[in-house]
Amino acid sequence: MFDKILIANRGEIALRVIRACSEMGIASVAVHSTADSDAMHVRMADESICIGPPPPSASYLSMPAILSACEITGAQAIHPGYGFLSENAQFVQMVEDHGLTFIGPRAEHIRMMGDKITAKETAKALGIPVVPGSQGGVPDIETARRVSAEMGFPVIIKATAGGGGRGMKVAADEAALEVAFRTARAEAKAAFGNDEVYIEKYLQRPRHIEIQVFGDGRGNAVHLGERDCSLQRRHQKVLEEAPGPVITPEQRDRIGRICADAVARLQYAGAGTIEFLFEDGEFYFIEMNTRLQVEHPVTEAIYGVDLVREQIRVAAGEPMSLRQDQLSIRGHAIEARINAERLPNFAPSPGRISQYHAPGGLGVRMDSALYDGYVIPPYYDSLIAKLIVHGRDRTEALARLNRALNELIVDGVDTTIPLFVDLLKEPDIQRGDYSIHWLERWLEREYGG
Structure with a gap:
């Protein structure tokens, strides 16, 4: 069992992990931005360390800062909580490369399920029921029209790398398809740097x-x-x-x-x-x-x-x-x-x-x-x-x-x-x-x- 765990998160989820560590007799390390220096998770942890200024990109999303905090404090494992770096395969690989333990799945599984098309294909291969939809990404509006006509309207266009509803648009009929398709791609590009989208049958009242x-x-x-x-x-x-x-x-x-x-x-x-x-x-x-x-x-x-x-x-x-x-x-x-x-x-x-x-x-x-x-x-x-x-x-x-x-x-x-x-x-x-x-x-x- 670990002697010390660093929690790479903040707020209530950081407290949640700190409490579990305490009950298991494991020392906890809280990381925090300068904006969170008085936060409850900082007060409750056995140790705390500042990892950067308020913006998440410079603190809670900074992989070098979090890994450095592990080295400074002697933490052997990292619990990511949810959000931030919890589903970042690159971070998991870096953690392992530094001889530390990531408390979560392996990088390959995070990568597999992080791409919506790969995830759907994997689920289907494993016998999990899936929504009828396109076979992989849809590259252009002509393909979108053909795929949508085959499965029947309404359809929903989703960003391959999406999440939180971004890059997701519903087309009730063919007349609405082109605007929805182009809007979804633009949103996906802006939010995730990847404009690939796929199309699924839109369920009415799920x-x-x-x-x-x-x-x-x-x-x-x-x-x-x-x-x-x-x-x-x-x-x-x-x-x-x-x-x-x-x-x-x-x-x-x-x-x-x-x-x-x-x-x-x-x-x-x-x-x-x-x-x-x-x-x-x-x-x-x-x-x-x-x-x-x-x-x-x-x-x-x-x-x-x-x-x-x-x-x-x-x-x-x-x-x-x-x-x-x-x-x-x-x-x-x-x-x-x-x-x-x-x-x-x-x-x-x-x-x-x-x-x-x-x-x-x-x-x-x-x-x-x-x-x-x-x-x-x-x-x-x-x-x-x-x-x-x-x-x-x-x-x-x-x-x-x-x-x-x-x-x-x-x-x-x-x-x-x-x-x-x-x-x-x-x-x-x-x-x-x-x-x-x-x-x-x-x-x-x-x-x-």
Whole structure:
């Protein structure tokens, strides 16, 4: 087992890893930019080291700075959290070349799943169901017209190197195809430096279902059920729950076994998430995230496992402690992502926290790096807290979330707390009857966009 781990991240996820290290008796090293010198993850770690100025490119994305921090502090392994360098194959290779351990999958798997076309082809070869679409990239509008006509409209054009909804456009018919195609390519070029796109059949009312998988890198793997992440704004998840309100035990077992088998055949190491669109009882592969997800706590809640602890164990070469026949669901969990944003336009709202009070009580977990007087910097993602609740069933979890939201106090900045209070009043939310398009339509109606 490692003696010391460096966490190459910030905020609540850095705290999450620091806590796991503490429970395992492992020393932790926090890295931080000059803007984060007073951050909670810096205060909670056993050691901290400044790696650069506020811009992520000069600090949290600086591979030389992070590797130098390992050398200075004597850390033997790096946990990347999520975002930043967590899915950067070049960084993983550099970590290994420096004789350090990356707590996550191998570079080859990150590279394989980082390219959307390669990922889809790999998934198909492994027996994972995929959305009908083009065979590889679509180079020009003439090919786009032919491919779209063959599969039928509407279609969606996606950037090969895409993510977060960028380089993604829907064409309802042939008349809209050319503008959508050219716009998607331009966005992809600007965002990722790669204008290659591919085309898929556009599903009308799907849900976003993701399967949590975990492998030991030696051909053993398990699945930990699904999370429903259908409540999204501009392709960004807002609320997640597990298990999915519309997934039957038979569907869970079927798709879970397919995903676990695929991960085992890849000899994948660590945590991963295979994401699907789900419509009319069928699953269609979107992508695989080769890291810990923001919403991993809802899976931890219903299965009673510590995914970060398991990541560290497997990276250190210890046997995976998870066995499929010992994994069973207990109750229902929901996560609300609390952002420092101003409604109704969701503009970032950085600033000083004048008062912070976290909710408590049975079945309530608050993952946050906030404290009274903390200044939220303007340089990073606006996620400031994750409120996770667990109940015996979905009805109890919803009631517990409503109660916890009313206990939560974050003063000094604008937040999305009122959004969740309003959402929980909606009959569709109470019934679990929503698709990936539901939230944006509701926001248009309630907030004007």
